[in-house]
Amino acid sequence: MLTTPLKKCIRSTSIRALTQRPKVAFGRPFVSSSRALQNAGVRQPPHSDSVHFPGALNSKFSNTLKFQKSEDTPAIPTYRLIDTNGALLDTSREPDLSKEKALKMYRDMVATSVMDLLMYESQRQGRISFYMVSAGEEGIAVGSAAALADNDIIFSQYREQGVMMYRGFTLDEFMNQLFSNRFDYGKGRNMPVHYMSERLYLHSISSPLATQIPHSVGAAYALKLSGENRIAVCYFGEGAASEGDFHAALNIAATRSCPVVFICRNNGYAISTPTLEQYKGDGIASRGVGYGIDTIRVDGNDIMAVMEVTKQARNIAMTSQKPVLIEAMSYRVSHHSTSDDSFAYRAKVEVEDWKRRDNPITRMRKWLELRSWWSADEETQLRTNLRKEVLQAFARAEKEKKPAIKNLFLDIFEKPSEDLNEQLQQLKRIIEEYPDEYDVESYEGGKNGL
Numbered sequence: 001m002l003t004t005p006l007k008k009c010i011r012s013t014s015i016r017a018l019t020q021r022p023k024v025a026f027g028r029p030f031v032s033s034s035r036a037l038q039n040a041g042v043r044q045p046p047h048s049d050s051v052h053f054p055g056a057l058n059s060k061f062s063n064t065l066k067f068q069k070s071e072d073t074p075a076i077p078t079y080r081l082i083d084t085n086g087a088l089l090d091t092s093r094e095p096d097l098s099k100e101k102a103l104k105m106y107r108d109m110v111a112t113s114v115m116d117l118l119m120y121e122s123q124r125q126g127r128i129s130f131y132m133v134s135a136g137e138e139g140i141a142v143g144s145a146a147a148l149a150d151n152d153i154i155f156s157q158y159r160e161q162g163v164m165m166y167r168g169f170t171l172d173e174f175m176n177q178l179f180s181n182r183f184d185y186g187k188g189r190n191m192p193v194h195y196m197s198e199r200l201y202l203h204s205i206s207s208p209l210a211t212q213i214p215h216s217v218g219a220a221y222a223l224k225l226s227g228e229n230r231i232a233v234c235y236f237g238e239g240a241a242s243e244g245d246f247h248a249a250l251n252i253a254a255t256r257s258c259p260v261v262f263i264c265r266n267n268g269y270a271i272s273t274p275t276l277e278q279y280k281g282d283g284i285a286s287r288g289v290g291y292g293i294d295t296i297r298v299d300g301n302d303i304m305a306v307m308e309v310t311k312q313a314r315n316i317a318m319t320s321q322k323p324v325l326i327e328a329m330s331y332r333v334s335h336h337s338t339s340d341d342s343f344a345y346r347a348k349v350e351v352e353d354w355k356r357r358d359n360p361i362t363r364m365r366k367w368l369e370l371r372s373w374w375s376a377d378e379e380t381q382l383r384t385n386l387r388k389e390v391l392q393a394f395a396r397a398e399k400e401k402k403p404a405i406k407n408l409f410l411d412i413f414e415k416p417s418e419d420l421n422e423q424l425q426q427l428k429r430i431i432e433e434y435p436d437e438y439d440v441e442s443y444e445g446g447k448n449g450l
């Protein structure tokens with residue numbers, strides 16, 4: 001039963017009320033939850049062929065019984081700015097980019113790929129326990145990061161090294177995490193590649209797929225309420241987009257009008273699962289439209305297109321306070337991780353073809369060379385220097401001690417519980433009783449680090 005004031009409120013609501021400027025709370029337009037109730041009171045204009053069933057306000061009546069078929073709907077186009085030879089496809093759309101910034105973007109893509117190659121090899125040698133490269137996806141990461149504000153809040157999956165590189169995560173910071181040494185911000189508790197940085201507004205990566213998507217929406221909602229001049233940005237793969245969290249997140253982002261840019265890296269595979277087995281629709285982009293979210297598909301090998309698209313997406317999210325979805329197309333030229341041999345489920349020739357056909361790094365290099373901003377000598381110099389810098393950071397991180405053993409028990413709760421303190425003492429007693437069984441000296445403070 002509705003109460004009388006509520007009935008009155010519903011009766012007095014018109015379409016105009018729905019389109020009026022929303023109330024402002026904490027500095028940003030705020031959609032109140034009573035809006036849902038207002039929907040129920042939409043008036044039906046007499047003799048209109050439009051239905052105003054509250055669930056689909058713009059649907060017209062039809063006496064043709066016709067199912068909508070996804071195959072009849074044209075696929076969303078893939079936006080590009082430069083072709084595979086680095087030439088601008090439309091000269092009226094010259095990217096707004098200084099030489100200095102372009103060279104930083106190029107350097108960060110190359111740095112990501114040099115670090116990836118060396119770290120992949122170091123895992124094969126057993127020096128680190130695990131690694132994931134982002135080969136073929138450097139353009140998505142660096143291109144999008146270059147279009148964001150330095151303090152936009154970032155949520156990643158695990159293949160976004162280029163975003164961190166562009167933000168200023170240093171090679172030492174990468175290596176400290178990969179070695180779980182005493183300088184690792186995660187105190188050695190997570191697997192390699194699960195980076196984080198409070199300084200750079202990079203939320204910690206965690207393994208359960210897609211959980212970061214609703215987190216990013218929550219962060220965006222908080223930014224909206226506090227009236228801050230920044231947005232949340234969330235990266236994920238097309239495989240992760242099959243999780244329930246993707247649905248929950250995009251739906252709430254749309255209905256609560258949250259300033260978040262979703263960036264889906266569609267690289268064709270989720271470990272061994274090709275996209276043909278992942279979904280039947282037109283990729284991830286077609287879903288955005290279904291949620292009422294402004295959406296675009298972009299060529300992820302074209303760093304300029306990714307940058308321009310992200311710039312505009314950020315602008316929409318910031319000025320209109322609503323979500324935007326970008327689906328960036330690419331191909332995962334690497335194995336999924338060091339625990340995967342992708343030739344068990346795809347032909348080597350497929351991968352080799354892709355490598356030869358297109359690549360975000362060579363495409364940008366050609367673009368730079370067309371402008372005489374880059375030369376073969378500079379390329380050799382850059383790669384030699386980067387290799388040296390990565391190996392030096394690697395050596396520094398490898399010889400550092402691990403975090404003090406007590407960190408195993410800290411940060412589970414804000415303060416350790418009595419049980420945890422008791423377990424810590426118990427571990428201390430066991431280590432003292434069996435000193436030869438534990439390698440405590442590689443941890444900061446050794447036994448006293450407990």
Ligand SMILES: Cc1ncc(C[n+]2csc(CCOP(=O)(O)OP(=O)(O)O)c2C)c(N)n1
Nearest residue numbers: 159207208209237238239240267269270271
């Ligand atoms: C909830 C959950 N299910 C399964 C996994 C195992 N898993 C790790 S990565 C991955 C594939 C993800 O593919 P995609 O999102 O397309 O990203 P990509 O690896 O291609 O970059 C899976 C299934 C996981 N980490 N979390």
